[in-house]
Amino acid sequence: MNEQVLSRVCEIASDILQADVTPDSSPETVENWDSVQNLNLVLALEEEYGFQFDPEEMDQAKNLTSLARIVSAKRGA
Amino acid sequence: MPLQILPYTYDIVGEVREFNRRLLAGGAPADQQFPEAPEPRWMPGMELFVAVEEGKVRGGYILRRQQFTAHGTSLSAAHYRLPLSEGIVDRKYAMVGLRLVRDALAREPRLYAMGMGGWDKPLPQMLKSLRWTMSEVPFRFKVAHPARFLRNIRVLRTSAVRRAGLDLAAWSGAGWLGMKALGLARALPAVECEGAERFAPWADEVWQRAHGGYGLLGQRDAATLDQLYPASDGRFLRMRAGGGWAVLLDTQMRDHKQFGDMRVGTIVDCFGPIDSAGAVMRGATSLLERRGVDLLVSNQSHGAWLGGLADAGFRAGPSNYLLALSPKLAEAVGGGGIHVNRGDGDGPIHL
Numbered sequence: 001m002n003e004q005v006l007s008r009v010c011e012i013a014s015d016i017l018q019a020d021v022t023p024d025s026s027p028e029t030v031e032n033w034d035s036v037q038n039l040n041l042v043l044a045l046e047e048e049y050g051f052q053f054d055p056e057e058m059d060q061a062k063n064l065t066s067l068a069r070i071v072s073a074k075r076g077a
Numbered sequence: 078m079p080l081q082i083l084p085y086t087y088d089i090v091g092e093v094r095e096f097n098r099r100l101l102a103g104g105a106p107a108d109q110q111f112p113e114a115p116e117p118r119w120m121p122g123m124e125l126f127v128a129v130e131e132g133k134v135r136g137g138y139i140l141r142r143q144q145f146t147a148h149g150t151s152l153s154a155a156h157y158r159l160p161l162s163e164g165i166v167d168r169k170y171a172m173v174g175l176r177l178v179r180d181a182l183a184r185e186p187r188l189y190a191m192g193m194g195g196w197d198k199p200l201p202q203m204l205k206s207l208r209w210t211m212s213e214v215p216f217r218f219k220v221a222h223p224a225r226f227l228r229n230i231r232v233l234r235t236s237a238v239r240r241a242g243l244d245l246a247a248w249s250g251a252g253w254l255g256m257k258a259l260g261l262a263r264a265l266p267a268v269e270c271e272g273a274e275r276f277a278p279w280a281d282e283v284w285q286r287a288h289g290g291y292g293l294l295g296q297r298d299a300a301t302l303d304q305l306y307p308a309s310d311g312r313f314l315r316m317r318a319g320g321g322w323a324v325l326l327d328t329q330m331r332d333h334k335q336f337g338d339m340r341v342g343t344i345v346d347c348f349g350p351i352d353s354a355g356a357v358m359r360g361a362t363s364l365l366e367r368r369g370v371d372l373l374v375s376n377q378s379h380g381a382w383l384g385g386l387a388d389a390g391f392r393a394g395p396s397n398y399l400l401a402l403s404p405k406l407a408e409a410v411g412g413g414g415i416h417v418n419r420g421d422g423d424g425p426i427h428l
Binding site: 027 | 079080082130162164165168169171172173174175176179180199202203206207
């Protein structure tokens with residue numbers, strides 16, 4: 001996985017969620033990460049990288065590392 | 078097994094019950110419950126879907142497919158209703174809400190949502206982020222019996238001091254005098270209007286004559302109206318005036334969260350040529366006043382119908398009744414002239 005992508009995903013997530021995050025952060029560990037903020041995060045990443053997540057990919061995105069892994073894979077595809 | 082969104086069938090009713098139980102246990106409001114039967118028949122055109130992961134239901138939504146007309150051109154659209162996600166009580170399922178709305182958009186790109194309880198609720202916030210076109214459907218009210226209004230209006234009776242003041246105003250007649258002075262309780266002289274037992278066949282002629290004048294309008298031909306407001310349901314009052322019509326409710330509330338024990342008259346739905354709006358609203362208001370309601374209310378989006386309500390003595394109140402149009406539906410409408418009210422969306426629930 002591209003470390004630059006992980007760093008940028010964390011940066012965007014921190015901005016959207018208004019919280020300190022780590023690569024392991026997930027909806028279960030960040031208080032503000034509710035349905036609305038999850039949508040805002042997904043939309044922000046889609047806008048940043050210029051693609052839309054597939055439904056299955058959204059299921060796999062359990063934390064920021066897995067989100068960054070999906071972004072890296074899509075960019076490499 | 079990844080989360081899948083599937084048509085709701087009888088074999089998963091037990092899991093829907095469990096889903097509802099988890100929502101309640103997690104503190105979700107009691108009205109946030111998915112139907113525990115796959116074919117709720119309260120409105121025509123419903124399709125129900127559930128989000129299932131490893132055999133467990135984690136969310137669901139309903140599409141109600143409807144015909145609309147936009148500037149005289151017929152188009153199909155659907156009401157996106159009751160989207161529920163386990164994410165409201167367990168953040169592990171925070172992604173379900175987005176999955177639901179994207180699934181619905183894939184099935185019908187022209188979607189709308191209505192009501193939603195106010196801007197602070199998750200659904201309107203999500204739809205706003207998704208760049209849906211959002212607006213309030215204005216709320217209008219008229220007080221017919223000031224004393225009963227002051228004793229029952231929950232939104233004003235929020236503290237012991239306020240309640241005592243309002244009770245005093247009601248008892249002394251000061252409230253009545255004040256409302257009369259402000260024009261809030263001005264009864265209309267009796268206006269002639271005609272009742273109707275059903276919409277067939279006369280409402281078809283109204284529909285044909287008038288629908289082209291609106292920017293967006295749900296189908297309101299006789300067959301649709303007789304399904305929405307069936308003659309078998311004695312609650313609905315149908316009246317005609319000035320070439321248009323209205324559907325009214327006259328409901329004795331019991332411990333209602335907003336209206337207490339008032340008798341509330343609602344102008345639920347209305348339609349006709351735009352220049353009929355004044356006559357219809359005056360007729361509807363006069364009819365409800367003569368029946369003895371304490372308070373009259375209506376949500377209307379179209380300027381002509383709002384003007385009709387103003388002429389009949391209605392005033393503006395705060396609205397938490399929202400309208401959201403998906404980008405594809407907003408594009409098809411392309412501007413103003415939207416005519417929606419409590420006859421659209423969920424229909425006249427809680428009234």
